[in-house]
Amino acid sequence: MNRTVLENHAVKFVSNADAETQEKLKDIRWFIDCGDDDFLLPINLDFYRAMQKAEIPSELRVRDGGHDWEYWHSALYRALPFVSNGFLR
Numbered sequence: 796m797n798r799t800v801l802e803n804h805a806v807k808f809v810s811n812a813d814a815e816t817q818e819k820l821k822d823i824r825w826f827i828d829c830g831d832d833d834f835l836l837p838i839n840l841d842f843y844r845a846m847q848k849a850e851i852p853s854e855l856r857v858r859d860g861g862h863d864w865e866y867w868h869s870a871l872y873r874a875l876p877f878v879s880n881g882f883l884r
Contacts, residue, residue, distance in 0.1 A: 805838075805845075806838070806842050809842070809845040809846055809851065810845050812849065817850075817851060820849070821850075821852060824852075825851065825853035825854065826853070826854050826856075826877045826878070827839055827842065827853060828870045828873060828874060829856070829857055830858060830860030830861045831859055832859075832860060832861040832862075833860070833861050835862060856870075856873065
């Protein structure tokens with residue numbers, strides 16, 4: 796990883812966020828969807844755990860699949876209703 800990625804790491808950001816920033820993050824509807832064969836699964840799980848520790852509501856889905864178009868296509872059918880319902884709040 797390069798320096799910019801490490802400095803802007805999502806887990807680090809959530810873990811080090813002050814109370815005001817954490818409150819702002821609670822206003823966002825978080826939906827994390829990752830395949831069980833995705834190389835990004837560990838970091839997504841770490842992010843979800845950091846969100847839970849900070850008491851920031853989030854939803855996590857781990858389904859069969861990898862980091863590919865087939866997975867992302869199927870994920871849209873789950874994510875879009877979640878996003879759409881967010882606009883109704």
